[in-house]
Amino acid sequence: MAETEFVARLNNVTKTHMLDKVEIQALKGITVDIPRNKFNVIIGQSGSGKSTLLNLIGCIDTPTTGSIEVCGKNVAAFSDDEMSDFRARHIGFIFQTFNLMPVFSAYENVEYPLLINKIPLKERGERVLATLEKVGLADQRGKFPNELSGGQRQRVAIARALVKNPEMVLADEPTANLDHRTGTEIIELMQNIQAKEKTTFIFSSHDKNLITNAEDLFMIMDGVIL
Amino acid sequence: MKTLQIAYRNICRNKRRSLMTVLAIAVSSVSVLLFGGNISSIIYTLQTGYVRTSGHIHIYKKGYSTYGATNPAAYGMEDYEKITGIINSDPALKPQLRLVMPFLAFQGIAGNFTADTSQSFFGMGIVPSLFEKLMTWDQYHLKVTKTDVSTGLKDEDLSGGVIGYGMAERLDLCGDLHLEDCIAPPAKKETPDSAPAEDFSALTREDFPAQASGQKDTAARLDLLAATSGGAPNVVSVNLRKAMKMGTKAFNEGLIIMNLDLAQKLISGRGIKKVTGLMIQLNRTDNIGLVKQRLEQILPQSDYEVKTFGEVRPMYGQTISMFLTIFGFVAFIMGVIVLFTTINTMSMSVMERISEIGTARALGLRRSAIIRQFVGEGFLLGTMGSTLGAAAALAVSLIINLMEITWTPPDYANPILLSIHMFLQPFFLPCCWLGLIAVATVSSVIPARNAARMAIVDALRHN
Numbered sequence: 001m002a003e004t005e006f007v008a009r010l011n012n013v014t015k016t017h018m019l020d021k022v023e024i025q026a027l028k029g030i031t032v033d034i035p036r037n038k039f040n041v042i043i044g045q046s047g048s049g050k051s052t053l054l055n056l057i058g059c060i061d062t063p064t065t066g067s068i069e070v071c072g073k074n075v076a077a078f079s080d081d082e083m084s085d086f087r088a089r090h091i092g093f094i095f096q097t098f099n100l101m102p103v104f105s106a107y108e109n110v111e112y113p114l115l116i117n118k119i120p121l122k123e124r125g126e127r128v129l130a131t132l133e134k135v136g137l138a139d140q141r142g143k144f145p146n147e148l149s150g151g152q153r154q155r156v157a158i159a160r161a162l163v164k165n166p167e168m169v170l171a172d173e174p175t176a177n178l179d180h181r182t183g184t185e186i187i188e189l190m191q192n193i194q195a196k197e198k199t200t201f202i203f204s205s206h207d208k209n210l211i212t213n214a215e216d217l218f219m220i221m222d223g224v225i226l
Numbered sequence: 227m228k229t230l231q232i233a234y235r236n237i238c239r240n241k242r243r244s245l246m247t248v249l250a251i252a253v254s255s256v257s258v259l260l261f262g263g264n265i266s267s268i269i270y271t272l273q274t275g276y277v278r279t280s281g282h283i284h285i286y287k288k289g290y291s292t293y294g295a296t297n298p299a300a301y302g303m304e305d306y307e308k309i310t311g312i313i314n315s316d317p318a319l320k321p322q323l324r325l326v327m328p329f330l331a332f333q334g335i336a337g338n339f340t341a342d343t344s345q346s347f348f349g350m351g352i353v354p355s356l357f358e359k360l361m362t363w364d365q366y367h368l369k370v371t372k373t374d375v376s377t378g379l380k381d382e383d384l385s386g387g388v389i390g391y392g393m394a395e396r397l398d399l400c401g402d403l404h405l406e407d408c409i410a411p412p413a414k415k416e417t418p419d420s421a422p423a424e425d426f427s428a429l430t431r432e433d434f435p436a437q438a439s440g441q442k443d444t445a446a447r448l449d450l451l452a453a454t455s456g457g458a459p460n461v462v463s464v465n466l467r468k469a470m471k472m473g474t475k476a477f478n479e480g481l482i483i484m485n486l487d488l489a490q491k492l493i494s495g496r497g498i499k500k501v502t503g504l505m506i507q508l509n510r511t512d513n514i515g516l517v518k519q520r521l522e523q524i525l526p527q528s529d530y531e532v533k534t535f536g537e538v539r540p541m542y543g544q545t546i547s548m549f550l551t552i553f554g555f556v557a558f559i560m561g562v563i564v565l566f567t568t569i570n571t572m573s574m575s576v577m578e579r580i581s582e583i584g585t586a587r588a589l590g591l592r593r594s595a596i597i598r599q600f601v602g603e604g605f606l607l608g609t610m611g612s613t614l615g616a617a618a619a620l621a622v623s624l625i626i627n628l629m630e631i632t633w634t635p636p637d638y639a640n641p642i643l644l645s646i647h648m649f650l651q652p653f654f655l656p657c658c659w660l661g662l663i664a665v666a667t668v669s670s671v672i673p674a675r676n677a678a679r680m681a682i683v684d685a686l687r688h689n
Contacts, residue, residue, distance in 0.1 A: 060686070087590040
């Protein structure tokens with residue numbers, strides 16, 4: 001596989017957290033290449049280190065040791081502002097608890113990443129509506145998060161992650177706060193979008209149902225990729 | 227969607243807390259504006275009072291301000307009419323001048339021998355028509371007092387004068403001057419050493435027989451005894467037209483204002499007529515420095531000294547300093563209240579929105595943008611509070627001014643109106659308004675910086 005086909009490459013990455021005065025090693029020398037344009041799934045139990053791994057790939061955390069290359073860039077050399085700009089352009093996030101801005105409507109939540117990227121108003125409007133259409137929420141665009149169901153909120157979060165056409169979307173247990181049926185719908189939605197648009201998805205979950213749907217599967221246990 | 231729109235929505239999330247913060251800022255704003263407006267009013271009222279009674283600038287013979295009090299006769303101005311002419315005809319001064327008036331200040335003993343009373347007094351010889359004009363100066367359009375300040379004297383009334391209300395009471399002139407609410411002294415017992423009244427007033431009859439005989443005037447009369455510039459005692463009679471409540475207690479109980487001609491007769495006798503100095507009143511106080519400079523250029527500095535009313539009455543500057551110090555202290559306290567209220571509110575807001583901050587940062591928002599967002603909220607709270615406070619202060623000041631509440635300042639004889647004027651100093655209201663906004667904005671920087679410094683991963687865990 002050529003280098004350009006990897007959206008993220010981790011080389012002997014470790015991550016140590018401090019919990020009070022106790023050191024906890026969340027990742028223990030992980031070396032892994034995540035392929036581009038695939039629906040990648042990281043499976044592991046709670047506390048296995050999958051969220052930490054996603055955080056490092058998503059450039060919202062830095063490794064204790066080792067190197068990470070994301071979208072062909074060595075992000076370790078980036079300043080905080082460069083890292084922010086990099087995330088704004090290249091990475092979409094879907095969170096377990098949706099993390100929508102409560103003071104924004106569905107439309108404004110989806111528009112937010114485009115504002116950060118300083119996309120002109122007209123283009124913003126077109127892209128937001130098109131993305132909301134993709135997740136089936138165009139008619140709900142004026143509603144605020146507290147007026148939407150859990151599934152609808154996660155759809156808005158998916159639209160928010162996709163609207164800027166990122167190179168990869170990181171989804172950290174996006175179905176954990178949803179019932180089974182809604183969770184399945186959300187996964188299907190993401191897979192359909194991935195299949196159509198070839199956006200790289202990196203999906204973490206402890207839900208074994210997802211294993212059957214994954215193109216590339218990474219098992220993580222006790223901070224080590226199996 | 228702009229930063230302020232987002233800030234407004236975030237402020238509205240916790241309406242009660244935001245309302246309390248806005249009210250705290252508004253109350254501080256009202257306090258500062260009302261107190262400052264009242265101080266401003268007091269300062270300009272004080273200035274108006276000084277300028278109405280003694281003009282903006284005095285010209286004396288050189289050395290008067292240092293030695294004149296001990297030897298006024300030696301520092302009298304003889305050529306005052308010539309100097310008045312020079313000043314009035316100067317093209318640079320002309321547009322600034324309202325009037326130039328000679329005056330003669332002196333001290334003596336006033337006696338009402340029909341009631342067998344006498345007391346020492348401060349005398350002020352003035353030109354009645356100019357003095358009336360002097361008293362109407364009103365650059366700031368202030369309603370200072372409800373009391374009538376007109377002397378009612380006429381230039382042609384050469385023996386006319388007015389007396390302080392308190393002095394009229396002491397000299398038992400209540401009945402003669404038809405004074406209301408006048409407290410006359412208790413009736414005197416005859417004592418063997420009481421000088422016959424005839425002896426003192428007889429001196430007047432010798433010099434001014436027509437006046438003293440009462441052929442011209444039937445008004446209340448006082449006999450004034452003073453030393454002439456040559457050192458000899460001299461006596462004249464002043465026909466009192468009215469008793470006035472004069473500004474300070476000392477003046478109210480001891481001042482007699484009279485026609486300059488009469489004062490000169492008393493002090494100069496048959497010698498050369500002199501005055502103490504010249505009073506210059508300007509159209510606007512703002513030009514006082516320029517006018518003083520010009521006067522020093524056109525008048526020989528070896529012969530004359532030019533003094534502003536602030537120099538003649540140092541208490542004016544001291545009073546302003548005192549009020550400004552108190553105002554500064556109050557404004558500082560209010561600023562500290564706004565500072566801590568806003569810091570508290572913004573810190574609470576940051577604590578409640580840690581997860582959102584993490585999300586925004588994960589989506590690519592820079593630290594500076596997070597700071598901007600929270601500072602924007604502080605700015606908005608400050609703007610709302612300060613604007614509400616300014617509006618409330620304007621309404622309260624309007625009501626207080628309309629109520630015409632009066633109070634008597636320390637050592638004053640007349641009550642003055644309690645007024646609040648926020649526009650006398652053009653920058654006062656805008657400065658207070660902007661100042662409180664600035665304090666609220668600056669005080670939100672610390673919580674905003676704390677928000678921006680959070681580790682994204684830790685913030686996202688904060689659900």
